Amino acid sequence: MAASAPTPDTLTPNPLYREVQWRITRALAAGEWKPGEAIPSETRLARQFSVSIGTIRRAIDELVAGRILVRQQGRGTFVATHTEDRTLFYFFHIVGKDGSSEFPESELLGFRKERAGDSDEHDFGITRGTRVARVRNLLKLGGRPVVLDDITVPTERFTRLDESTFRNREGTIYGLYQARYGVNVVRISERLSAAHPPADIAAILGMRSSQPALHVRRVAYSYNDSPVEYRHSWINTADHEYLSDLWKTAAR
């Protein structure tokens, strides 16, 4: 009889706290608890899931580390929002070369709806023909244009997204996704390169096309690593820099 290796399905079941974490994440993705709201208390969740409070805490720990939940002693545990100023800087890394870190001013330059084309498929893997919205947005720092974002979002998850909704939003773009559409961006992946900007973009950023600019290809993800938004960004790095910290961690 052939000695059989341990069968794959007995490979060791996921620990309980992962199962709990998974159930919480699914509830978040389903919109059961909305951004800014409190989720049930630890004792309640423990009873609900029939596990110890320690297991609940362990499950929540990682979600807090991933900035998906926020804990506050004495108050409760809340679904993270993009409306607080400090959360902005999780995903915004442009700082002045002098070290200054300002709050960007946003200006909507264009909005239209169309179908995804070959370049979308090539750059981001979006299936050709998918309905998308295109948003051109300018960020100014100290009153001067620094970042131009060309944003592409499949409209499937963003029904009734229109120009005025975008223009009249309060707060950040990810704050809008969250508040209006229940889409919570929890992770982004960016690929940077240096290139000469296209003429129209160079003009907007107040630079010559012969000057180098920083080009960024960004994909933003919601829970469960599902992509929700795609961007091409052009950054004028004459007076600003892109900050990358790896890894800010403990050890005071």
Next chain:
Amino acid sequence: MAASAPTPDTLTPNPLYREVQWRITRALAAGEWKPGEAIPSETRLARQFSVSIGTIRRAIDELVAGRILVRQQGRGTFVATHTEDRTLFYFFHIVGKDGSSEFPESELLGFRKERAGDSDEHDFGITRGTRVARVRNLLKLGGRPVVLDDITVPTERFTRLDESTFRNREGTIYGLYQARYGVNVVRISERLSAAHPPADIAAILGMRSSQPALHVRRVAYSYNDSPVEYRHSWINTADHEYLSDLWKTAAR
């Protein structure tokens, strides 16, 4: 009588696990346990520090998350090293535009010792006149030059650092710092911008000086946020990109 706010020194003492974490970090900085070595087991540390094993685990948790320690079930807890292939990619983010992720080939182009000058002070805050070593190192991917690093290290922590030590090292540069000098890089901070490379560097990277390149200013830190190494890097992003992921985390 003026109502006094709670005095600063009763502000709430650090929790016990932070104190433990701090003591472990100090021991690491002092070289008490060296990279690759095991630190005492949890039960031993618990007895040593007179705290519960749970508190020890909590203290170690953050150091593991910060990649300062590595836990292995059944074996022990070890001081992280830079010699394992996978650790390289914590601090190396250059990938092919086609998505390929290769192992870089390193080539030493220059080595000399001198005193820090005005530009060091301006770029990195190094005091003028400090003794430093300068290393020029080229990284090739797929046989072609892609990244040029101009490295500056104060020689204070690196006694007897010379060219042959550098040239004949096995593994990465941070691996050398660790194995030879007990200096463990645990965090880096990078500032990126797009610029035209200087003529000599453009030549090395096989590009024209009129082409844009990615410029990176990096500071590498050891325990307790003490800076140990400074770099200017130039990256040819014709066929490669700089990858920035925020934040790879949980939630499978």
Next chain:
DNA sequence: TTCGATTTGTTCGTATGTATT
């Protein structure tokens, strides 16, 4: 202002499982 209920934060302890040597 005070007090009590609620909620998270910290610390302890114990038991059992799994991986390594």
Next chain:
DNA sequence: TAATACATACGAACAAATCGA
């Protein structure tokens, strides 16, 4: 096989913060 180490899970007790009565 036995000893050792980390991993998971449970539970208890108290501290600290918050909030409303």
